Amino acid sequence: MNRLDREFYDRDSLIVAKELLGRVLVREAGGQRIAAKIVEAEAYMGIDDQAAHSYGGKRTPRVEVMYGESGFSYVFMIYGMHYCFNIVTREAGNPQAVLLRAAEPLDGLDIMAQSRFNKTYAQLTKNQIKGLTDGPGKLCKALRIDKNLNGEDLCGSKLYVEEGENEKFRIVSAKRVGVDYAGEAKDYPWRFYIEGNRYVSVK
DNA sequence: CTACCGATATCCT
């Protein structure tokens, strides 16, 4: 299966966010493959986007990777407990990114179940199966994504996105989640998800 | 099913 290359990510973040839907996020850890279909993503449009960490050109150690080339991972900790995984878009100096909010588990189900609940997949309750990857923090925990993967090149072999099956689905546009502080930008429809998919975090 | 609440890294005032 083909991996998405740097040119894919070096485009408008709204296009990248939409086109990431249905693709397969792959994490290789300890010789094991963990994979999940991306079903929900949000675009953060950089210095003009009040919801973005890089709004107004803000540049701290945390957001530094957003100012680099496209196709690298931006992992940050939120609320002191959870990680969020983003993919940097656009050229160096243009600090935009796409946040991956939810995915549908495909491969490595037992590893995800162990990472999230310390159980095998077969031992999970129905609610735990649905809750494996239906939110940005949950997705990171299931795929074992943490600060060590901040700045990782997604054109490498530890963490990357495959093309996927090119199946047909409807894309829903919606307001982003948890950005009430962002003035006018809080209502922009820059979140995209696959219509009807049960792993979408907020319908 | 919804509502609240605590955990606490990072950045800003």
Add this chain to the structure above:
DNA sequence: GGATATCGGTAGC
């Protein structure tokens, strides 16, 4: 000190 790109537990319908 206060806010945040969240989650899981508990309490109450």
